[in-house]
Amino acid sequence: MQIMRVDNLVKKFGAITAVDGISFEVEQNTIFGFLGPNGAGKTTTINILCTLLAPTSGTAFLDGHDCYSESAEVRRSIGIVFQDSSLDKDLTARENLMFHAYLYDVPKAERRKRVEEALDFSGLKERADNLIKTFSGGMKRRLEVARGLIHRPKVLFLDEPTLGLDPQSRQNLWEFITELPRRHNVTIFMTTHYMEEAEVCDKIAIIDKGRIIASGSPRELKKTMGGDVIYLKTADNKKAIEEIRGLFGIEASEKDGEIFISVLRGEACIPEIIRTIGEQVLSVRMQRPTLNDVFLKLTGKEIREETAAAGDDIKEAVRSYRRRHDRG
Amino acid sequence: MIEANAVYVIVAREFKKFIREKSRLISTIARPLVWLFLVGGGMSRLVPTGGGVSYIQFIFPGILGMTILFSSIFSSISIIWDKEFGFMKEILVAPISRFSVVIGKAMSGMILSTIQAVIILAFFPFLGLSIGPLEVVGIIFVCAILSFALASFGIVLASLYESYESFSVIMNFIVMPMFFLSGAMYPVKLMPSMLRHLTKINPLTFGVDALKHLTFPLEKGPMSPDFPFALDVLIIIAAAFVLVGIGGKVFERKG
Numbered sequence: 391m392q393i394m395r396v397d398n399l400v401k402k403f404g405a406i407t408a409v410d411g412i413s414f415e416v417e418q419n420t421i422f423g424f425l426g427p428n429g430a431g432k433t434t435t436i437n438i439l440c441t442l443l444a445p446t447s448g449t450a451f452l453d454g455h456d457c458y459s460e461s462a463e464v465r466r467s468i469g470i471v472f473q474d475s476s477l478d479k480d481l482t483a484r485e486n487l488m489f490h491a492y493l494y495d496v497p498k499a500e501r502r503k504r505v506e507e508a509l510d511f512s513g514l515k516e517r518a519d520n521l522i523k524t525f526s527g528g529m530k531r532r533l534e535v536a537r538g539l540i541h542r543p544k545v546l547f548l549d550e551p552t553l554g555l556d557p558q559s560r561q562n563l564w565e566f567i568t569e570l571p572r573r574h575n576v577t578i579f580m581t582t583h584y585m586e587e588a589e590v591c592d593k594i595a596i597i598d599k600g601r602i603i604a605s606g607s608p609r610e611l612k613k614t615m616g617g618d619v620i621y622l623k624t625a626d627n628k629k630a631i632e633e634i635r636g637l638f639g640i641e642a643s644e645k646d647g648e649i650f651i652s653v654l655r656g657e658a659c660i661p662e663i664i665r666t667i668g669e670q671v672l673s674v675r676m677q678r679p680t681l682n683d684v685f686l687k688l689t690g691k692e693i694r695e696e697t698a699a700a701g702d703d704i705k706e707a708v709r710s711y712r713r714r715h716d717r718g
Numbered sequence: 719m720i721e722a723n724a725v726y727v728i729v730a731r732e733f734k735k736f737i738r739e740k741s742r743l744i745s746t747i748a749r750p751l752v753w754l755f756l757v758g759g760g761m762s763r764l765v766p767t768g769g770g771v772s773y774i775q776f777i778f779p780g781i782l783g784m785t786i787l788f789s790s791i792f793s794s795i796s797i798i799w800d801k802e803f804g805f806m807k808e809i810l811v812a813p814i815s816r817f818s819v820v821i822g823k824a825m826s827g828m829i830l831s832t833i834q835a836v837i838i839l840a841f842f843p844f845l846g847l848s849i850g851p852l853e854v855v856g857i858i859f860v861c862a863i864l865s866f867a868l869a870s871f872g873i874v875l876a877s878l879y880e881s882y883e884s885f886s887v888i889m890n891f892i893v894m895p896m897f898f899l900s901g902a903m904y905p906v907k908l909m910p911s912m913l914r915h916l917t918k919i920n921p922l923t924f925g926v927d928a929l930k931h932l933t934f935p936l937e938k939g940p941m942s943p944d945f946p947f948a949l950d951v952l953i954i955i956a957a958a959f960v961l962v963g964i965g966g967k968v969f970e971r972k973g
Contacts, residue, residue, distance in 0.1 A: 465811060470811055472807055477804075480735050480738065489808075490808070493808075
């Protein structure tokens with residue numbers, strides 16, 4: 391079942407087009423990843439979907455409700471973890487969660503129970519009565535995710551959830567996030583510019599300069615790269631190439647003393663090769679295309695080779711535009 | 719539409735933070751006392767009041783007004799802080815109306831300011847004033863409606879100014895002139911006519927005036943209140959409604 395549907399969404403800030411006609415669908419209880427460099431339009435899209443911004447044109451539906459004209463219904467069915475912390479530093483973890491429970495009108499009988507659950511689930515029970523200003527970045531992020539689930543939303547938005555965390559906290563948070571759809575019956579919509587994180591998504595949309603340039607599961611996207619590459623070193627490369635061509639009917643060639651073969655499913659192909667010409671093989675290695683390769687192929691640039699400079703300019707321009715004008 | 723739970727929790731949050739922040743509590747109580755005893759005490763010998771109340775007694779209602787002015791505006795300005803530190807986003811994406819947020823903030827300002835005014839009010843016996851229990855109730859009521867109006871005004875300011883650099887602008891060019899143009903430190907009737915007109919667009923003027931009625935009801939001389947008590951109360955209530963309405967509109971637009 392589809393939980394979200396976005397059609398030809400456009401958002402302009404004066405002369406800047408931050409989102410340029412994007413369309414996509416999200417299936418219920420999956421993890422949907424929005425992948426793109428800084429300033430690609432990810433946060434703007436999230437802000438439209440969670441009713442904080444009005445689109446210039448196009449439509450966005452969430453659980454059957456229009457994100458612009460039915461904002462109250464949409465707000466009830468979503469939880470959000472923003473890029474920057476939105477916890478009150480001068481309140482304790484429990485107080486922040488309780489605040490949320492009241493704000494979302496969680497029934498009185500349920501409030502305490504759900505807050506305790508959230509503390510439990512974020513692993514912060516012992517720190518429940520400490521002020522947020524004493525928390526680490528990873529703890530805050532976990533608490534925010536747990537807080538976002540207190541009112542049982544259908545969709546949880548995570549905007550760059552691991553930004554600014556050290557590798558270990560990132561790993562922890564990541565394990566925590568991937569369990570959410572199963573444990574909490576919730577759809578995850580997340581943005582990231584980390585390729586490794588996008589790998590676990592059920593579906594990814596790659597966004598650049600406000601447009602979606604590719605979408606599909608990580609596997610499908612990588613397939614567009616033509617599959618895996620197997621590299622072989624053998625005692626007699628020429629003979630081996632002929633045998634591979636003859637036996638498997640696939641193209642193989644030699645480069646720098648190594649045979650390389652492009653195949654769709656490398657992990658199934660290697661045992662076959664070893665079985666047939668195993669005596670000659672000296673070494674074998676396989677390279678999988680990464681999402682980074684996909685991004686590189688589509689945009690001609692590395693995602694991390696900070697396009698940030700350009701991206702931050704756009705961000706700054708959007709911010710100053712919003713300072714000067716009304717919301718939406 | 720106003721969501722009661724949301725209003726409650728917004729007020730509860732401000733209250734908790736207020737109690738926790740000892741330095742804020744001390745400074746909001748120290749400032750009026752400094753004005754009262756150091757400025758008022760010093761000026762008492764200098765300013766002839768024509769019999770009746772002494773100068774330090776005369777400024778007591780004004781100092782109550784000052785307490786309310788500063789704490790109400792300060793309470794609402796916390797909206798700017800909330801925006802700066804990101805907490806406002808948590809409130810803005812919640813399924814509650816913008817007006818509930820405004821009401822919650824205005825009520826926070828009202829409750830915290832009234833508590834502080836009551837603490838200052840407790841000093842009246844040291845000034846040789848005698849205020850009856852009925853007048854005390856009246857003073858608390860005036861403080862409550864006045865602080866609701868001023869906190870709403872603070873919300874308007876906080877919605878118009880986006881960063882906390884603007885805090886000193888608000889303090890120096892809006893709050894301090896409001897204080898001096900309210901009849902708190904000198905009677906409105908003795909001001910130059912141009913300034914006298916300005917006092918009439920200042921809601922604090924009528925709050926201070928109502929407090930003068932309740933603090934020294936028998937005063938007849940130049941230090942007596944400037945307007946009828948009923949008019950004062952009516953204007954404060956009207957100002958509270960108008961300002962909370964404007965606050966709601968501006969906040970909705972600028973969020």
